[in-house]
Amino acid sequence: MQRITPDLRQPLFRTQSTRTVEAEAAARLPPHTLMQRAGAATARLARALAPHARQVWLACGAGNNGGDGLEAAALLQAAGLPVAVTCLTDxxxxxxxxxxxxxQRARNAGVRFVGQPPALGAQDLAVDALLGLGLTAAARPVPPDSRLLACLAALRGSAATVLHVDLPSGLLADTGQYAPGLEPDAPPGRGARHTLALLTLKPGLFTALGRDAAGDIWLDTLGAAPPTAGPDAWLAGRPDTPPRPHASHKGRFGDVAVVGGEALAQRGMGMTGAALLAASAALHAGAGRVLISLLGDAADADPALALQPECMPRHFDALPLDRATLVAGCGGGTAIAGVLPVLLQQAPRLVLDADALNAIAGEARLQRLLAARASQADWATVLTPHPLEAARLLQCSTEAVQADRLAAAQALAERLACTVVLKGSGSVVAAPERVPLVNPTGNARLATAGTGDVLAGLLGARLAALPPATAFDAAAGACWQHGQVADDWPQERACTALALARALTPDAARTV
Ligand SMILES: NC(=O)C1=CN([C@@H]2O[C@H](COP(=O)(O)OP(=O)(O)OC[C@H]3O[C@@H](n4cnc5c(N)ncnc54)[C@H](O)[C@@H]3O)[C@@H](O)[C@H]2O)[C@@H](O)CC1
Ligand SMILES: [K+]
Known part of the structure; x- marks a missing residue:
């Protein structure tokens, strides 16, 4: 068994691949062995998580996930713990x-079966073995069983530590969304939450609503071999950032040019701050030189620029498009559309964010120019949409994007022939013909204005640095570092976007 941390890259497997693993392992083991191993792993972790539990309550469903819970109940009872089981079938x-x-083993061990969830205190433990991999999103012929809903509500609201077996019940393994009718209808309880994934790690634990549902994640492969076909996705690990040689100069770490920040005078909505945040992030993340080209009359940005004198203002026409890494769109407003054709046709390394994405979504010609970049050898293009921007590009609803974030990011990457970072809880990085990746770092501190601009600038710096990173690796590294800085953030300090940008370093070191 291992605890999953953001440092180590891990393979992720969807339901279908996990079923293959399960079938292959079951075929070479005596009957019931896998469930005995699953129950033993659950019982072991349960005891470690709540060594002083005065009550251990196990909620067991009517499938094999429930079987894992019943097996664990038998073992915990045999170990002398005060065990109670609620089973969804009598x-x-x-x-x-x-x-x-x-x-039968639970019965033989003398486990107490109770009809209703018992009241649990903070020192107690609840084990959630209601629903696992067998959960389907398909509409159910009957409304959900009232006992299932009562057990789910008791688990979710519990003050006790909750250990989810394989998956938090109700959460779909492939997408991190809840099955219809099984969504939580109240904020979670304050007790600790853990998930023991069995056989494989599933992508739904790490993206969309999975992170909040799962808590800390553990994996026990039950001795099964991973499928030969390889993973369906990767959970990213700490990026490999090469050390910077002593004999360095600023030219080695590349130029980042930020284009965006529509001026107040343009439409009465000043957005220069977004471009300045991206520039600050690029600077702190180690870009050799940072240029900034604000759109329109940028006089309102002068005081801010004076506070960051390392950033060099440039007219768009004076940007070295062929040499710099361009970060375009942060606070770009409608003005960004005017420069996009030139950027798409002339900038070999290009990060497109925010209003640049909205402009592309609204104009077929820009989409064609974007897709045409793939035919240029060694050109790199990264799109960093949040779910609404991705929905505009895919011409679907935000809900459709969120319903399967991995599939949406991959579809966008294939359609526009570029690397895509689909932001949100568990950001997804996708590129044509590559296994997508889910980012493990980050938290709700990043849910504040301007952090997306910081990510775009950081990504620009990673793409600009030597030795050259692929667009995919630069995107993965930037997401990881951006989230890690937020994860290391001191409790007592507000995490604003500018503070986040200034906490970045060239080597993803923890320095906040
Ligand atoms: N077969 C084995 O020996 C092993 C099984 N394992 C466990 O077995 C689990 C998979 O077992 P199953 O395939 O039996 O499936 P589950 O036990 O996960 O789920 C099946 C149950 O879910 C109900 N259900 C499905 N969709 C629903 C919905 N939308 N609303 C309400 N109820 C719904 C079904 O009616 C059925 O009762 C894994 O998650 C894992 O915990 C693993 O421990 C590996 C070994
Ligand atoms: K479960």
Whole structure:
């Protein structure tokens, strides 16, 4: 068993691949072995998480996830713990074969079966073995079982530590969304939350609503081998940032040019701050030189620029488009559309954010110019949409994007032939013909204005530095570092976008 941390890259497997792993392992092991291993791992972690529990309550469903819970209940009871089980079926003949065997073992061990969830205190432990990999999003023929809903509500609101077996019940393994009718209807309780993933890690634990549901994540492969076909996605690990040689000069770390920041005079909505944030991020993340080209009459940006004298203002026509890494769109407003054709056709390394994405979504010609960049050898293009911007580009709803974030990011990457960072909880990095990646770092501190601009600037710096990173690796590294700085943020300090930009370093070191 291992605890999953953001440092180590990990393979992720969807339901179908996990079923293959399960079938192959089951075929070479005596019957019931996998469930016994799953129950033993659950019981071991349960005891470690709540060594002083005065009560251990296990909520067990009518499938094999419930079987894992029943197996754990038998072991915890045998170890002398005060165990109570609520089982969603009163008739063991309704259980699948393995779960039925574990139900019998729990009975034989003397486990107490209770109809209702007991009241638990903060020192107690609840084990959630209601629903696992067998959960489907398909509409159910009957409304959800009231006992299932009561158990889910008790688990979710519990003050006790909750250990989810394989998946938080109700959460879909592939997408990190809840099955219809099983969404939480109240804020979570304050107790600690853990998930013990069995056989494989599933992408839904790390993106969309999965992060909030799962808490700390553990993995026990139950001795099964990973599938030969390889993973469906990767959980990113700490990026490999090469050390900077002593004999360095600013030219080695590349020029980043930020284009954006529509002036107040343009439409009465000043957005120069966004471009300045991206520039500050690029500077602190180690770009050799940072140029900034503000759109329109940028007199309102002068005081801010004076506070960051390292950034050099430039007219758009004076930017070295062929040499610099361009970060375009942060606070770009409508003015960005005017310069996009030139950028798309002349800038070999290009990060497109915010209003640049909205402009592209609204103009077929820009989409064609964007897709045409793929035919240029060694050109790099990264798009950094949030879900609404991705929805505009895909011409679908935000809900459709969020329903399967991995699939949406991949579809966008294939359609526009570039690297895509789909932002949000568990950002997804996708590129044509590559296995997508989910970023493990970051937290709600990043849910504040301007942090997306900081990511774009940081990405520009990573793309500009030598030795050259691929667009995909630069994007993955930037997401990881951006989130890690927020994860290391001191509790007592406000995390504003500018403070975040200034906490960046060239080597992803923890220095906040
Ligand atoms: N077969 C085995 O020996 C092993 C099973 N394992 C466990 O078994 C789990 C998978 O077991 P199953 O395939 O039996 O499936 P689950 O036990 O995860 O789920 C099946 C149950 O979910 C209900 N259900 C499905 N969709 C629903 C919905 N939308 N609303 C309400 N109820 C819904 C079904 O009616 C059924 O009762 C894994 O998550 C894992 O915990 C693993 O421990 C590996 C070994
Ligand atoms: K579960």
């Amino acid at each position: 008739d063991p003949s309704q259980l699948p074969t393995d779960a039925r065997a574990s139900w």
